[in-house]
Amino acid sequence: MADDQFDYDLFVIGGGSGGVRAARVAAGEYGARVGLAEEDRYGGTCVIRGCVPKKLMVFASTYRDMFQDARDYGWSVSDGPFDWHVFAAKMRAELDRLEGVYRKLLDGTGVDKFDARATLKDAHTVTLSTGEEKTAKHILIATGGRPVRPDMKNADLGLISDDIFDLEKLPRSMLIIGGGYIACEFACILHGLGVDVSMYYRGGQILNGFDDETRALIAGQMAARGIDMQPGSSVLEMEEREGGIWTKSTQGVEKIYDHLFFATGRAPNSNDMGLEELGIKLGRNGAIEVDEYSQTAVPSVYAIGDVTDRVNLTPVAIREGMAFVQTVFGAEPTPVDHELIPSAVFTQPEMGTVGLSEEDAREQEPIEVYATSFKPMQTSFAGREDRVMMKLIVSQKTRVVLGCHIVAPQAGEMIQLAGIAVKMGATKEQFDQTCAVHPTMSEELVTMRTPTRT
Ligand code: NDP
Numbered sequence: 001m002a003d004d005q006f007d008y009d010l011f012v013i014g015g016g017s018g019g020v021r022a023a024r025v026a027a028g029e030y031g032a033r034v035g036l037a038e039e040d041r042y043g044g045t046c047v048i049r050g051c052v053p054k055k056l057m058v059f060a061s062t063y064r065d066m067f068q069d070a071r072d073y074g075w076s077v078s079d080g081p082f083d084w085h086v087f088a089a090k091m092r093a094e095l096d097r098l099e100g101v102y103r104k105l106l107d108g109t110g111v112d113k114f115d116a117r118a119t120l121k122d123a124h125t126v127t128l129s130t131g132e133e134k135t136a137k138h139i140l141i142a143t144g145g146r147p148v149r150p151d152m153k154n155a156d157l158g159l160i161s162d163d164i165f166d167l168e169k170l171p172r173s174m175l176i177i178g179g180g181y182i183a184c185e186f187a188c189i190l191h192g193l194g195v196d197v198s199m200y201y202r203g204g205q206i207l208n209g210f211d212d213e214t215r216a217l218i219a220g221q222m223a224a225r226g227i228d229m230q231p232g233s234s235v236l237e238m239e240e241r242e243g244g245i246w247t248k249s250t251q252g253v254e255k256i257y258d259h260l261f262f263a264t265g266r267a268p269n270s271n272d273m274g275l276e277e278l279g280i281k282l283g284r285n286g287a288i289e290v291d292e293y294s295q296t297a298v299p300s301v302y303a304i305g306d307v308t309d310r311v312n313l314t315p316v317a318i319r320e321g322m323a324f325v326q327t328v329f330g331a332e333p334t335p336v337d338h339e340l341i342p343s344a345v346f347t348q349p350e351m352g353t354v355g356l357s358e359e360d361a362r363e364q365e366p367i368e369v370y371a372t373s374f375k376p377m378q379t380s381f382a383g384r385e386d387r388v389m390m391k392l393i394v395s396q397k398t399r400v401v402l403g404c405h406i407v408a409p410q411a412g413e414m415i416q417l418a419g420i421a422v423k424m425g426a427t428k429e430q431f432d433q434t435c436a437v438h439p440t441m442s443e444e445l446v447t448m449r450t451p452t453r454t
Pocket of ligand 1: 150151177178179180181182183185201202203207208234263264265266311312313343344345346
């Protein structure tokens, strides 16, 4: 078919961060005729039920410590209880505003929006839940992922992360199952807001896959703050009883919580879309298999973001979307670079990380480890026991910094900047040539002279 025989040059399925970026750049910068279908709210997981409301909740939850610190610095401050209704109403209004921004961005670049679910009929045709069919030269699937509950009796009594933002009231107690990003972040948030939080995680330590020393420091601080951390535990049975959700753990502990929250991972949204029937390959967990250009086994169909289960982070989905547009509409084949992606876990204390953990680096080659942990000036003055950590993993052979791990307030902000140096392949000596900014916590990254261990 000639291009003008298609309704669109590009049809995007999914109006989250990746899909919206690809749609508006294809339309706005390359003049492509673009249609986009979204079955739920524009903005996707990040804006509507992930990063953005989560970060607002992180901010809300840190004020409790700040009130205490302010008193320790000489201020007269009285803290009252946290009012979830006041906060939640503002948060929801902010999400409405952001969704409006996403819609406007699409309108502004002339993208046709369809508030409908889309499935694939053939390699160039989508069927909308409204009954319409649209043809396109290229189809981009950017449908994201969803939280999953474990396969167990009464699992639907447990909340998932989507539900947290819609709570009518804050519970008094919450049992969180899982030890990953979402479990740890929400354990800290809810604890900070005054909820009595317990965490069951099946492994020996939280935050699997991250640097062991940073995991241990964060787990220790979470426990010190009063979160009931239960490694090697999972929920065996659960049922609704008077007073909440009764649970029995794999360790035999029976307890009733107001709510139970499954933070046990996410799955790609690839089901019931007609993908396998078309010859698109699905991998583990239903992830769409793509090549380095995000192209599926059906050449006209591409997929980006969490539905491909590569690196499930918003900025990565956006980059995949940009690379797709450059490849297909810019005639410049652009593979997606998934190496050395900095990221943050918004626990309290926060973690910022880029590159290899000490354990992974050690398997790869001989290394030097530079690490320091200390009480930062601001909270130490206020009498808090909080510790921060700055850590560099250095190749003995090339002197390149292979990994940088930070546990500290604002570690996410710090790692964004340290990530530039690590991505550029900076050596330990180049870190050291950089003058310290004093007095800061992150100055330790350029002042550690002697390896802690090799
Ligand atoms: P994760 O994969 O990070 O963690 C899932 C946790 O649940 C793990 O501790 C896992 O244990 C445990 N688990 C899995 N299945 C079961 C089960 N059947 N019973 C008990 N425990 C179970 O997933 P999340 O949902 O926390 O996060 C999903 C993704 O979202 C992340 O990988 C990340 O890419 C993204 N994200 C990023 C954030 C950020 O950048 N700050 C914030 C939030 C999410 P085990 O480790 O033993 O497998």
